[in-house]
Amino acid sequence: MARWNYLLAPLICTSFVTEAQNNEGRDSTKQWQHSVEIYALALNIRGDTSIANLSTDVDVDPSFIMDHLDMGAMLRLEGIYDNQWGYYVDYSFMKLSGKADSVIGNSGLLKGEVDIRQGVLETKGFKRYHYDFGAIDYMVGFRWWDNDIDTKLYSSGGLINNSRSLDEDWIDYLIGVRWTQKLNASWQTHASLDIGLGSDTDFTSGLLLGARYQINDWSDLNIAYKSTWVDYSNPGTFSYDTASQGFLVGWAAYF
Numbered sequence: 001m002a003r004w005n006y007l008l009a010p011l012i013c014t015s016f017v018t019e020a021q022n023n024e025g026r027d028s029t030k031q032w033q034h035s036v037e038i039y040a041l042a043l044n045i046r047g048d049t050s051i052a053n054l055s056t057d058v059d060v061d062p063s064f065i066m067d068h069l070d071m072g073a074m075l076r077l078e079g080i081y082d083n084q085w086g087y088y089v090d091y092s093f094m095k096l097s098g099k100a101d102s103v104i105g106n107s108g109l110l111k112g113e114v115d116i117r118q119g120v121l122e123t124k125g126f127k128r129y130h131y132d133f134g135a136i137d138y139m140v141g142f143r144w145w146d147n148d149i150d151t152k153l154y155s156s157g158g159l160i161n162n163s164r165s166l167d168e169d170w171i172d173y174l175i176g177v178r179w180t181q182k183l184n185a186s187w188q189t190h191a192s193l194d195i196g197l198g199s200d201t202d203f204t205s206g207l208l209l210g211a212r213y214q215i216n217d218w219s220d221l222n223i224a225y226k227s228t229w230v231d232y233s234n235p236g237t238f239s240y241d242t243a244s245q246g247f248l249v250g251w252a253a254y255f
Contacts, residue, residue: 031082037222039250047242051151051166058242070095083128086137090122117148124174124194134181139194143172143204145230147238168238172198172230176206188212190224204230212252222250 045060072094080086097115124141146169153163176194183189192208210224227245232238 032079033083033254034079035252035254037076037250037252039222039248041226041246041248043226043244043246045242045244047240049241050239051149051164052236052238054151054164062246065096068096068098070097072096080128085125085127087125088123090120092120094118113152115150119146120144121146122174124176126178134179137178137180137192139174139176139178139192141174141176143174143196145170145172145232149238166238168234170198170200170232170234172196172201172204174204174206186214188214188220198232200232200234202231202233204228204232210248218255219251219253222248222252224248224250 042062043060043065044062045058047058049056049058072092074090074092076088076090078086078088095115095117097113099113121144122141124139126137126139128135128137147166149166149168151164151166174194174196176192178190178192180188180190189211190208191210193206195203195205197203205228207227208224210222213221213223215221225245225247227243229243231241233241
């Protein structure tokens with residue numbers, strides 16, 4: 001198994017996120033509530049992936065991401081009506097490139113290059129219920145992965161030994177819950193969990209744990225820990241089995 005350090009998941013990027021939450025101190029008389037959040041996310045990725053007969057370990061830290069990320073962005077639209085029914089649509093995009101000096105192929109030791117463009121669209125609807133211990137959102141939706149991957153293998157003389165392009169996409173169906181609880185006038189905790197699967201995905205899950213600090217009536221600071229697991233396999237074409245985890249810091253404006 002060869003070892004290329006590259007990432008096939010959303011990475012460190014400046015992102016745009018819209019989110020609706022139940023917060024005392026903000027206008028609770030509006031039927032629709034929204035927010036937009038800008039945040040930075042640093043991930044460590046561990047796992048393995050393969051394209052056709054080429055396999056690699058995925059072992060990525062934030063410094064590697066900063067060196068190889070060409071561009072990235074995230075857009076998330078979320079709304080809640082009458083503090084009961086809501087939805088969100090989250091689309092993330094990234095493009096990165098990397099090189100490897102010791103790829104083991106059928107022709108022996110080779111050099112390799114990879115260029116990756118990945119888009120992930122996540123859509124969920126939810127129903128909010130209020131309890132003494134906080135608000136619970138019961139969610140259902142899907143996550144669509146879209147990957148364009150170009151790889152090239154070079155012999156020791158610099159000649160192209162093999163090149164391959166891959167366009168692979170799949171849908172994972174999700175169910176989940178989100179909990180929010182206001183601690184005092186300034187702080188609110190939040191946690192969300194989803195699990196799912198697809199026709200070629202044995203298992204996927206997402207976890208987000210954090211707290212928000214209310215800066216003023218219309219903005220707050222978000223500090224959180226995020227993890228994503230996915231085990232996808234399309235035998236002979238593409239597989240991706242990784243666990244991603246890291247911390248995010250964001251600033252949100254409410255309207």
